[in-house]
Amino acid sequence: MFGVSGTQEVTKLPESTALVSAADIDAALTRISSVIAATPLQYVDRLSTLTGAQVWVKREDLQVVRSYKLRGAYNLMVQLGADERAAGVVTASAGNHAQGVAFACRAMQIPGRIYVPRSTPRQKRDRIRVHGGQYVELIALGETFDDAAEAAREDVTRTGAHMVPPFDDPRTVAGQGTIAAEILDQLGRAPDAVVVPVGGGGCLAGIATYLRERAPHTSLLGVEPAGAACMTAALVAGAPVTLPEIDPFVDGAAVRRAGDVPFAAIER
Structure with missing residues (x-):
């Protein structure tokens, strides 16, 4: 749970913000499948033992660029x-x-x-x-x-x-959502829960969109740095906000403001 404090600049969500569908994500997977790796879903014995659950990790670090981006x-x-x-x-x-x-x-x-x-x-x-x-x-x-x-x-x-926005564009969100399509295919069933890192919200939005339509009973947990919790702030305010300052320690997720497109998808 992340707290929200300080003065934040609230930005009204554009009425024309486009939403992404599971069909868009399926089309994206077809479009990029010759370039990306269908990374393995790896069972992690140690974490499974610690949690009492079956824990699987989507190995996006095995992409040629070492991330899902x-x-x-x-x-x-x-x-x-x-x-x-x-x-x-x-x-x-x-x-x-x-x-x-x-x-x-x-x-x-x-x-x-x-x-x-x-x-x-x-x-x-x-x-x-x-x-x-x-x-x-x-x-x-x-x-x-x-x-x-x-x-x-x-x-x-x-x-x-x-x-080419890193998260605030429907095409970017659809591309990131292909992770969820692969998870369902590789696992062969809907998982109980999926845990997703959050920066600007593109990956979370894509995965949330796909699971909402194709695995509606799966729980989704977004995890963001306490020092850069822009999505938490947006959900509390009801719209994306600009955080007055952030801690850049987690450099890959150090974002002051969640994207309009991801927020619209997640709020839905």
């Missing part, structure tokens, strides 16, 4: 038209989404500029450069993801490039 990035970028690809793409990321975008840029030969906070670990920066090769320019600035996101938005306004 490739799913959403590729699902969005593969749907871009020729003019959008020619204009190039821009994104902001704490590091994992950036690797997914970089991989997609190289695979589809799309030029990209990737903004990350200066706190992004060197290992992640190096992997972004490896995955993107000559197609990607990496820019590190600011202290948090939100600083990088603001710079990315300014870039899009200035250059006309296409933004």
